[in-house]
Structures are given as C-alpha cells and as structure tokens.
Amino acid sequence: MSDSESVPPESPPRRIGIVEDHESVVIGLETMLADQPDLAIAASAATVPELLAQGTALDLVILDLRLSDGSSPQSNVEQLRSAGLETLVFTGAENPYLVRLAAKAGVLGVVRKSEPTATVVAAITAAANGEQVVTTEWAAAIDGDPGLLDVGLSPRQRDVLAHYASGEKAARVASLTGLAEHTVNDYLARIRAKYAEAGRPARTKTDLYKRAVEDGWLPMPRHPDQP
Template sequence: MSRVVPDAAEPGAGAAASVLLRVAVIDDHELVREGLASIIGGHHGLDAEVVYCGASVAAAALAGPEIVLLDIDLGPGSTSVRHGVIALQDAGAKVLVVSAFEDAPAVRSALEVGALGFVPKRVSIETLVEAITTVARGELYLSIDLAAILAASAETPNLSPRELDALRLYASGLKLTAVGHRMGISPHTVKEYLDRVRVKYANIGRDVRTRTELYAQANRDGLLDEGD
C-alpha cells in the first residue's frame, strides 16, 4: 500500500524505505506537487512513498529517494536542469523529468545529462505510473510522441558561416539594411543568404517563410547560440 511522507527530514521516515519505493517530487508549484503526491501515494499500481522536498534539489538529494520527479523550470534563480539532474544522480537517485515543456531542446538537454525519462504534464495518470515504474527499473522512458519530436528535430540545415551570420542578425530583429551594414554587404545579398537558409530548411521538410517562423525554428535547432 502506498503512503505519503510529509517531510523529507521527518524522523523515522526511512522505516519503510526497504519495502517502499521512495519518490521525491520537485516542483515550484504547490498545487502540482500535491497533485503528483496524491497520484503516487494513492495509486494501486505503485508500492511507493512520497517525500516532500518543495522546489529544492538539495533537499531531495539529502532525503535519499530512489526516484525524483523533477520539473525543469523551478522559477527565477533556481538550479538549472543540468545541475539538478547531476546533483540528484550523485545522490543515487534516478530522475524522471515532468514538465510543461515538451520541445526537442528541453527533452534532449534533460536526457543528455542523465535523466532516465521525460513526460509532459499533460499525460494520463497511467502513463505517469508507467514512466515511474520504468525509470525505477533503470530503463529509459520516452513516449512515442516525444521520441518522434526528437527524431524530427535531429536534422538541421548545413549553413555556411555567412548564412549563419545573416540568420542570427536577422533573427535578432534587424532589418535587411542593418544586417547588411553589420556584415559589410548589400541588403540584396543579405536577402540571398536568408533565401538560401529557407531553401535548406525546405529541403529537410520545414517551412520557415516568415521572420517569426525562421526565428522559432532556428532557436529550437540551437542555431542562434553565438557560442556555436
């Protein structure tokens, strides 16, 4: 039978740890934490206890859970998903990300640093339970739709350095004339570079006609990061 442990540091909380799966829920919204705790603590398919840690990765790490449900956006000044996953792994926990975000960069960044699963907050209770039990076995959990999103985003256009410069400047909000001035070329040449970018996107099945569409897609693909 499942039960809920009100506080991570409550004396005697580890008494049932040998027989119950200890699950910590980290989210900056109390309503979400309470909802997840209620599902986990009351579901007949889970032999688990829930450890409350608020929005604190550090508290969860100290509590010693076997599974952590981690939101990737814990508010301003919070621990990044990268540091959060690594800290929890170092504490011996398996991490299942539960997030309102489900774009390819969010999923990929979580999995790359070691999260064993990623589920959107829109999933059904049964799907969440399946994800928890899968991760508890040390196996990767990723729904079919998220796997498809990752597969579709795997290919990015092969842009030349000048095409990339034009894309970044144009996506920043500059007009063609201003982009040309920054690059030392004519606005007409800037347009040619951007047209080539759009053609290359079209060749991999992505339609980016407007500035907004171009910005959104390039941002998802990580092409606007000046550190690249």
C-alpha cells in the first residue's frame, strides 16, 4: 500500500434496542451478539415508551409480542415506526393473532426464541441492515396454520367473523362495520359455507369462534391465571 492510500474507517456497529420484560431473554440476546462486531445492544426496556424515553439512537428494535403491560403489538410497532425505528419480533410465536397484529403494523420479520443462535443472529443482522426477514413461522402465522385449509375469506368477511364470533349479535356487527344487518347475515352464511367446503364445518356460533381462533382472526383464550 502506498503512502497516499489510506485504510477506510470501519463502519460503526448497528445499534440494537430490546423491548422485553424478561431479563433472562435480554441477557441471552446480549450473549448471542457479544462476538458480533457489527452489532451492539445499546438499550433495553420492559416497554416501548420506556425504551423511547431513553432517547438512544438505534438502528433496530427487537420486540417481544406479549409484554406484561398488556400493550398491543400493533400499537407498539406503530409507536416505534413513528419514532423512525424498524422492528424485528422475537417471540415464542405461539399466537398467530398477535403476530398478525404486528405484521399489519409493518415489522421486518418474526423470529422464534427457540431458533438456533446462528439463525437468530443472522435475522438480527439482516433486519439491522433494513432487510426483510422472511421465515416459515412468520408466513405460517400470517397465512394461518399450514395444517388447516385456507377458506379464502375476504377482508370484509374476516371483519364480520371477528366481531360476530367474539360475541356480538348481527345487529351490533352491522353497526360496527357500517353494513346492513341483512348483509351481515349474508356474509355469515357465506363464511359458514366456505368453512364447510374446506372440511371445517362451523354450524354454530361457538364453531365460528373456534375457526376464527384457529385462523388467527381472534386471540387464543388465556388461562385465568395468565397475565
């Protein structure tokens, strides 16, 4: 190398923030990234508002879906995006409904906590560089359980199903969706027909609730002792 040539300066590491209310998970991520010169955990907090209040400059936020403050994944992602921050979800991914809420708000991807370290690090690296992280788990959560036949509900039909199956009467669903009550009843008949054609009959309101949970349009019921 001649005297006139200079070594280009090294790029600073991507700064990572973590929103996670289990300390062991934060420690685990710190351990995973400890020998990654391109990545550095710069901040962590139990909630999104707490992380944002720190005012730390970040390139990416790793977010758990289910936090003890009861916040919505969609709201959390929207808050982060409003602050100019992209999000990678790091979760057990056991709840398609929560994954859908986050995906709807626009995350870069979803990674299971059970994945091997190399997979997690690769996902964080890609997301920190602004790349989409497409995993089988994310696709399955968005599209529904791959073991269940998709019934092909339209967005409007999914909206009607979610309201009705959660316990609302047809008249109330009509009010909430801006549809006529007879239109709601027509949608429900079509929804039942589609489930029947897929070999997943939904004759009763309880059946519709089960199908909506299976497909991730409603959250899974929690145990009474669950936070």
